[in-house]
Amino acid sequence: MSHPATQGQSISASFRDPAGSLFRYRGRILRVVNAIGAADLEAFLAAPSGQKLMNSGSVASTRRLDDVECRELLADPAVRELYEARHGQMILEHERIDFPSYPYEWNPEMLYAAGMLTLDLAEALHADGLGLKDGTPYNVLFRGPEPVFIDVLSFERREAGDATWLPYAQFVRTFLLPLLANQVYGLGLDQILTTRRDGLEPEEVYRWSKLSQRLRPPFFGLVSMPTWLGGKHKQDDQSIYQKKLMSDPEKARFILDHVISGLRRTLQRLKPKAGKSSVWSDYMTTNNNYTTDHFSAKEKFVAEALREFPARTVLDVGCNTGHFSAIAASSGAKVVALDYDPVVLGDVWRNARERKLEILPLAVNVTRPSPGTGWRNEECASFLDRASGNFDAVLMLAVIHHMLVTERVPLTDIIDLAAELTTNLLVIEYVAPDDTMFRRLTRGRDELHKELTPQVFEKECARHFETVRMQFVEGTTRRLYLLRKRA
Amino acid sequence: MFATEREARAYTDPGTGALIWQMLVAGLVGVGFYFRRITSWFKGRKGPKV
Numbered sequence: 001m002s003h004p005a006t007q008g009q010s011i012s013a014s015f016r017d018p019a020g021s022l023f024r025y026r027g028r029i030l031r032v033v034n035a036i037g038a039a040d041l042e043a044f045l046a047a048p049s050g051q052k053l054m055n056s057g058s059v060a061s062t063r064r065l066d067d068v069e070c071r072e073l074l075a076d077p078a079v080r081e082l083y084e085a086r087h088g089q090m091i092l093e094h095e096r097i098d099f100p101s102y103p104y105e106w107n108p109e110m111l112y113a114a115g116m117l118t119l120d121l122a123e124a125l126h127a128d129g130l131g132l133k134d135g136t137p138y139n140v141l142f143r144g145p146e147p148v149f150i151d152v153l154s155f156e157r158r159e160a161g162d163a164t165w166l167p168y169a170q171f172v173r174t175f176l177l178p179l180l181a182n183q184v185y186g187l188g189l190d191q192i193l194t195t196r197r198d199g200l201e202p203e204e205v206y207r208w209s210k211l212s213q214r215l216r217p218p219f220f221g222l223v224s225m226p227t228w229l230g231g232k233h234k235q236d237d238q239s240i241y242q243k244k245l246m247s248d249p250e251k252a253r254f255i256l257d258h259v260i261s262g263l264r265r266t267l268q269r270l271k272p273k274a275g276k277s278s279v280w281s282d283y284m285t286t287n288n289n290y291t292t293d294h295f296s297a298k299e300k301f302v303a304e305a306l307r308e309f310p311a312r313t314v315l316d317v318g319c320n321t322g323h324f325s326a327i328a329a330s331s332g333a334k335v336v337a338l339d340y341d342p343v344v345l346g347d348v349w350r351n352a353r354e355r356k357l358e359i360l361p362l363a364v365n366v367t368r369p370s371p372g373t374g375w376r377n378e379e380c381a382s383f384l385d386r387a388s389g390n391f392d393a394v395l396m397l398a399v400i401h402h403m404l405v406t407e408r409v410p411l412t413d414i415i416d417l418a419a420e421l422t423t424n425l426l427v428i429e430y431v432a433p434d435d436t437m438f439r440r441l442t443r444g445r446d447e448l449h450k451e452l453t454p455q456v457f458e459k460e461c462a463r464h465f466e467t468v469r470m471q472f473v474e475g476t477t478r479r480l481y482l483l484r485k486r487a
Numbered sequence: 488m489f490a491t492e493r494e495a496r497a498y499t500d501p502g503t504g505a506l507i508w509q510m511l512v513a514g515l516v517g518v519g520f521y522f523r524r525i526t527s528w529f530k531g532r533k534g535p536k537v
Contacts, residue, residue: 018498164506164513166499166501168501169506170502172502202502202504226505226508229508229511230503230504233507240503240506240510241501251517251520254516258516262512
């Protein structure tokens, strides 16, 4: 959302919300709030539902800085410049979420969970005469596998006679239609959301839909009716956007509750189902190259490495079903687990949530990681900007052959990247070109990788790392290395 | 004053077709609200006699 600031430089801050701006300052997450936002925010902080939501962890914990703390911050001209430009009235400090992630990196299960949280909040707040003024997944981050609502300026006071939920269309565009397109057309959230900040328009999905789908739910209410009604509407007629208040507040509340519960039913209908299969979903049970004994040896190697060198944060590259992510999380680490297959990641997420493991699964292909997106490519930082130097340990198990063969990334660059990502430990599996899984990927192009030997691999690693130990797994075609970064 | 302030805050794109659809459904739900009120009124009248 924003970039780190140093004294004297101007600060990059969020800009869409007229009520305030979020910025990062020396590792702290701060927010300038102006007069427009202050009254709503105070109403939220004073409401029983507001306190309950923050105490439960559903909303990121937030505190208002006192005068002394504000004065200290405003002594920095860059902060003062931002504060004055945004007509600040107060500064908030938010809980820092370890690893920010964006909807185009989530699996559908996570978008679903973020949508459910959004509706839960809207409903809980209505009881106190408050509501949400927007309904976008960008209001949500994940603390491990759990969604957390982070945008406290989304809360507003509602008028009792107002029966319209203004974020309705945005909720449809950014939660429901992407889940529908994922379920019906098999489109990945990365394909839908990387280039569409505000989600899918009903008209776009209408063009993809078949005639038979258009008259059936959920297409009828989410896609067809909005498309037909929008098409008939005279574009210069602004009357529909004027706020309409009902004289009977009870009736308005009845309608509003119905809107939220209708969205909830549709969301439940689009809930991603467990037990789906993909190319990689049964890798751990049938499709891998290990015997049980060797797999246990690999588990032991990873667990011992993390016991000997405890890591606070671990990045598991190519996590598959998250087996080794779970071992890392059980050792006390906060884990970010990457895989490009959102189906296996769905299982990782479900498992982490059930077992209460601190694992954040992200659908990121490390050879083509998420770019910086939004205005000037700066609103959402690229994956590597967020990840580099932020992990005490990196796991690269049974993954380098995919990077070498499928993506044609040179070994030197793979090891360079690993050294950028980790601050200390690298647990990496060497897979020889004559390994059956390696050869499945080369498909006859063995010539391309004939230079790869354990000696070459060790020499590349030695540029950045020293070897703590090495262990053979599965005969001689695979080796596990525990490496430590050179000072 | 409150209404003007509210409009300035609502920066979310409300859509067009989806907003009209929400209003049409709201109209139908509003009829349901009165229907529910009438039925509960009758139930309320019957209540004390039983």
